[in-house]
Structures are given as structure tokens and as C-alpha cells.
Amino acid sequence: MKVTAAVTHKKGEISIETVELAQPRASEALVRVIAAGVCHTDAAGMNQVIPVTLPAIFGHEGVGVVEEVGAGVESLKPGDRVIMSYPSCGVCPHCVEGHPYACEHLNRLFFDGSFKDGSKRFSQNGTPISSFFGQGSFATHVVVDARNAVKVDVRSDDDLIKLCSLGCGVQTGAGAVLNRAAPKPYSSLVVFGCGGVGMAAIMAAKIAGCSKIIGVDVVASRLEMALEIGATHVVNGKETDAVEEIKKITDGGANYSIESSGIPALTLQALKCLRREGLCVLNSVTGDAEIPIPLEPLLMNPSVTLAGVTEGASNPQIFIPKLVQYFNEGRLPVDKLIKIYDFKDIKQAFEDSHTGVTVKPILKF
Ligand SMILES: NC(=O)c1ccc[n+]([C@@H]2O[C@H](COP(=O)([O-])OP(=O)(O)OC[C@H]3O[C@@H](n4cnc5c(N)ncnc54)[C@H](O)[C@@H]3O)[C@@H](O)[C@H]2O)c1
Ligand SMILES: [Zn+2]
Ligand SMILES: [Zn+2]
Numbered sequence: 001m002k003v004t005a006a007v008t009h010k011k012g013e014i015s016i017e018t019v020e021l022a023q024p025r026a027s028e029a030l031v032r033v034i035a036a037g038v039c040h041t042d043a044a045g046m047n048q049v050i051p052v053t054l055p056a057i058f059g060h061e062g063v064g065v066v067e068e069v070g071a072g073v074e075s076l077k078p079g080d081r082v083i084m085s086y087p088s089c090g091v092c093p094h095c096v097e098g099h100p101y102a103c104e105h106l107n108r109l110f111f112d113g114s115f116k117d118g119s120k121r122f123s124q125n126g127t128p129i130s131s132f133f134g135q136g137s138f139a140t141h142v143v144v145d146a147r148n149a150v151k152v153d154v155r156s157d158d159d160l161i162k163l164c165s166l167g168c169g170v171q172t173g174a175g176a177v178l179n180r181a182a183p184k185p186y187s188s189l190v191v192f193g194c195g196g197v198g199m200a201a202i203m204a205a206k207i208a209g210c211s212k213i214i215g216v217d218v219v220a221s222r223l224e225m226a227l228e229i230g231a232t233h234v235v236n237g238k239e240t241d242a243v244e245e246i247k248k249i250t251d252g253g254a255n256y257s258i259e260s261s262g263i264p265a266l267t268l269q270a271l272k273c274l275r276r277e278g279l280c281v282l283n284s285v286t287g288d289a290e291i292p293i294p295l296e297p298l299l300m301n302p303s304v305t306l307a308g309v310t311e312g313a314s315n316p317q318i319f320i321p322k323l324v325q326y327f328n329e330g331r332l333p334v335d336k337l338i339k340i341y342d343f344k345d346i347k348q349a350f351e352d353s354h355t356g357v358t359v360k361p362i363l364k365f
Contacts, residue, residue, distance in 0.1 A: 005122065005139035006346050007129065009055045011048045014346060019057070019129060022121045024070035024143045031082060031144060034157055035340075036137040037061030037164035038349050038361040040195060040262055041285050045111065045132055049287040053112045056130035057122055059363075060086065061167040062137025063160045066149070073146045075317075081160050082149040083324075085167040085316035087134030089116055090147055100147070101311045109134050115145065133168075138346065140365050150320040162335040165196050165360050166323050168311065170334055173200030173260060175312015175319060176281045177208060181256045185209035188254040190246055191231075192270050193261025194222040196337060196360045197283055199229060201258045203332050206230035212250055216242050216269075217261075219356040229333055237269075246273040253278060264289035271298050271306060279305045283312075338362050 003021045006014050024030045036059045045052040052058075062084040066076050076082065087109040088100030095103050103109070105116075113130020114120050121143040122129035122136060130136070134148050150167075154160045173196070183189055189205045191198045194217040205213045206229075214233045215226030223234040235245045247253055253275030259267050260283040268291060270280045293299065299306065312319070326332035337359040341349040349361035 001141065003139050003141045005057045005136070006059070007055055007057055007124070008046050011054070012046060014046065016344065016346070017124070019122050019124045019139070021141055021143060022123070024068055025117070026071040027073060027146050028070040028115070028143050029066050029073060029076050029146055029149055030068040031062070031064040031084065031142050031149060032067050033062045033064040033137050033140055033142055033365055035063055035161040035164050035362050035364045037167070037169065037196070038353050038363065039165070039169050040353070041168070042132070043350060043354065044285050044287070050111055050285060052132060053130045055124070055127065056113050056132055057136030057139050058132045059138035060133030060135045061164045061169065062135055062142060063164050063167070067141070069146070075146050076149060076151060080151045081154055083152050083163055083167050083320055084135050084137060084142070084144055084149050085171065085320060086110065086311050087145055087148045098315055100315055101309070101313050106310065138363065150316050152321060152324050154324065161340070161362060161364065162338060163324065163327060164362050165334060165337070166320050167316070169196035169360065170200040170323060170332070171314050171316065171319060172283055172312040173197040173258070174204035174323060174332070175314035176258050176283055176309055177201050177204035179313040179319070180281050180307060180309050181258070181279055183208045183210050183256050186211040187256065188212035188214070188250045189256040189258065190214040190216060190254045190270070190273055191258045191260065192216045192266050193259070193263070193284070194226045195260065197260040198258070199226065199337055199359060200334070201260060202226055202230045207326060207331055212254070214246055214249060214254065222356060222359065225336065225359065229336060243269050243272045250275065255279070256281070259284055262286065264291050267291055268293065271304060274302065274304050276302045277304070278302070279307060282306065282308045340364050
């Protein structure tokens with residue numbers, strides 16, 4: 001079928017075009033996309049900070065309605081409302097263990113844009129086009145693996161639109177806290193970078209019962225919002241020495257830090273602000289950037305852990321419905337982060353995400 005999509009042929013470019021979408025194969029579903037969030041990782045892929053195979057259709061926070069399913073799909077049926085998430089193979093040891101975020105085929109499935117059988121679903125004049133994260137949801141319709149679409153119980157399409165970022169950004173931030181850090185009640189937790197990922201981490205820290213929740217950013221409006229959604233303290237990293245300030249607030253250092261700024265060097269700050277036995281969870285996608293870490297004074301002697309995590313160590317089929325429940329109870333106010341843009345204004349949405357005007361742009365089809 002013919003669908004309208006935002007296609008990236010060359011690094012940094014995007015144009016709305018007509019492309020061909022193949023039928024769903026076995027274990028796959030055809031989804032009519034209602035809306036898709038813009039995540040920083042889309043920009044990283046588009047700008048080739050991560051080597052995504054081009055041409056590609058980006059977008060990996062799509063929500064929509066299932067229109068058709070391929071052979072053998074039992075978890076979905078036409079008419080189901082779904083939040084789409086990240087792909088995984090389902091058969092490697094990590095997937096079998098219920099840890100799809102550590103899937104052995106993750107790089108190919110996320111960034112090469114091909115499906116489990118190695119083929120692609122989008123094409124244009126016979127040239128295959130990658131589906132970013134096995135999704136490519138900057139398109140009016142997508143084909144996804146059924147593992148990659150979570151059926152959710154929401155009241156309306158309007159509510160579904162608010163939940164786009166549960167598929168990646170919110171799952172990543174909330175999961176870094178609830179799944180990986182699993183903070184003890186009344187502990188202290190710092191979030192570096194109050195974007196879509198960081199804000200979700202702050203909301204999750206409140207859910208987990210942290211007593212001191214510190215948001216660090218360089219954009220004043222983001223710090224104000226961080227306070228609104230659960231931070232007890234904020235620090236402007238442009239105006240103050242963040243590490244010193246955090247040590248003051250926490251009386252010597254925080255128990256947990258979550259790095260979600262996308263700035264490689266901030267990992268050092270996220271380690272230095274910890275107290276003994278602290279845990280730093282690294283979310284940022286930073287390509288092949290390297291930073292020097294003095295091992296003895298930063299990791300060994302204070303017995304600190306640095307943990308890299310993909311997609312908040314979450315199993316989407318289990319974690320996303322829980323996040324929907326938190327949203328329905330008013331405990332995960334992700335609707336406060338969003339601004340809705342018409343799909344044709346996709347470039348503006350990226351621009352507003354980049355400049356900090358909008359935390360979570362949502363493209364509506
Ligand atoms: N690990 C994963 O699975 C995963 C999933 C989603 C996103 N990510 C990554 O997480 C990061 C955050 O994503 P996002 O969508 O929230 O991005 P974003 O651009 O919305 O947020 C980044 C925030 O960091 C702030 N920031 C910039 N410089 C700073 C500084 N020096 N000190 C403090 N804050 C600073 C920005 O103002 C912004 O608010 C990106 O690197 C993204 O690629 C990783
Ligand atoms: Zn796997
Ligand atoms: Zn993402």
C-alpha cells in the first residue's frame with residue numbers, strides 16, 4: 001500500500017514523500033499511526049551520531065490502531081489500540097530470559113531498520129527503506145513485529161496520543177529508576193538532563209518514594225517544570241557547580257544518579273555527585289564518545305557502580321501497561337511534557353526539541 005512518510009535519504013535531511021509499505025508477514029501487524037513522539041535518539045540517528053542505514057524512516061514512539069495481523073499473531077487483533085516500542089528477536093538467551101533490552105540482535109533491529117528475517121517493509125521505486133527501531137512511525141501506516149506493539153487499555157484516542165513517549169523516552173527514564181536503580185524509599189536521586197527521559201525519571205523517583213529528587217538542567221523553563229512534576233530541588237548546571245550543589249543538598253552525595261542529558265562529559269559529574277555505594281545509570285546515547293574515568297577515586301574506593309542501560313531495562317509488554325496505570329492514576333503526568341504538532345510541521349517539532357522550547361513534541365497524523 002502507498003503511505004505518506006518523512007524520509008531521510010541523506011544525513012540531517014527529512015522530506016515528506018509517498019512510499020510503499022509491504023503487507024505484514026508472519027508475527028507482524030499493520031498499524032495505522034495516530035501520532036508519534038520525537039525522541040532525541042531520532043535526531044542522533046538522522047545526524048548519523050548512531051550509524052543508521054539510510055534511506056530511513058525515523059520515529060520510534062508511535063501509537064495507533066491495529067488494522068491487520070499476519071499469520072500466528074495471537075496478542076493483537078484489528079481494532080486494538082497500541083503503543084509501539086522497541087524490537088527484539090524473542091529467541092536469543094536474553095530475550096528468552098525476559099530481558100529484551102539486552103537482545104543480542106538489538107543493533108541490527110534498532111539501527112539497520114530490517115526485520116528479524118533481514119528484509120525491510122518500506123520501499124521507494126524498489127529501493128528498501130529502513131524502519132528505525134523496527135517501527136519508522138513518522139509514517140501514516142507502519143508494519144511492526146507483534147513483540148513491538150503493546151495493546152493498551154486507554155479511554156480514547158486523545159489519551160493514547162498523550163502516551164506516545166511511553167514507547168521509548170518515558171519507558172527509558174522511568175525504567176532506569178524503577179527497573180534498574182530500584183531506589184530504596186527515602187533515598188536521594190539526581191537526574192542530569194530534564195528532557196523527555198529525565199522528566200520521566202523524576203516522576204518515577206517520586207513514585208518510588210525518594211525523599212530528595214534533584215533535577216539538573218541548563219534551561220530554566222525545564223527546571224521549573226521539573227519542580228512541578230516531582231523534583232524537590234533543581235540545579236542550573238550553567239550557573240552553579242552541580243556536583244558541589246548536589247553534595248550540599250544531600251549532605252555528602254546522592255544515592256543514585258540518572259544521566260539523561262546526551263552530553264558524554266556529564267557522566268563524570270553524575271559519578272562525582274554520588275555518595276559511597278551509589279549507583280549511576282547511564283541512559284544517554286552518545287555514539288562512540290569516550291570520557292576518562294579515574295577508576296580508583298571515582299569507582300573503586302567509594303564502591304560506586306556505573307550501569308549502562310537500554311530502554312530502561314524494561315520489558316515493554318509488562319512495563320508499558322504499568323506505566324499506563326500510573327498515568328491513569330495521575331502519578332505519571334506525561335501530558336504536561338507534550339506539545340502537539342501537525343505531521344507536516346515535523347521540522348519545527350525537531351527544532352523545538354533541540355532548542356528546548358518543547359520537552360516532548362508529538363506529531364499528529
Ligand atoms: N538508553 C536508551 O535506551 C535511550 C532511550 C531514549 C533516549 N535516550 C537518550 O537519552 C538522552 C535524553 O533524551 P531526551 O529525548 O530526553 O533528550 P532531550 O534533548 O529532550 O533532553 C536532554 C536534556 O539535557 C539538557 N542538557 C543539555 N546540556 C546540559 C548540561 N550541560 N547540563 C545539564 N543538562 C543539560 C537539555 O537542556 C535537555 O533538557 C539522549 O541522549 C537520548 O538519545 C536513550
Ligand atoms: Zn533477542
Ligand atoms: Zn527514543
